[in-house]
Amino acid sequence: MAQNKNEEAITLTRGSRYRVISRGSGPEPIVTIGLFKGYASFGHDTALTMEVQGSEGENPILRLLPCLAVLSVDVLEFKPEDKAKEKTEADTYIG
Secondary structure (H helix, E strand, O other): OOOOOOOOOOOOOOOOOEEEEEOOOOOEEEEEEEEEEEEEEEEEEEEEEEOOOEEEEEEEOEEEEEEEHEEEEEEOOOOOHHHHHHHHHOOEEEO
């Protein structure tokens, strides 16, 4: 589908809160809720890097979700990118 010039591309933005459903090793999907921190190189693939709450009393942890395993992404809280920063930085890879 062609994109209208007036429409902006939909992208995941750092600092936004998402619920990501991904495939796991068993029959049940893995549900990850957290802040999107960027992309990471994961072998020959790319992974979403999410900051998620650790167990009670633990610090937040980073979870890497290989893009090929992602089934769906729900936007819970959207934080727009800073346009000035976006023009001066290339895509950020964590890892």
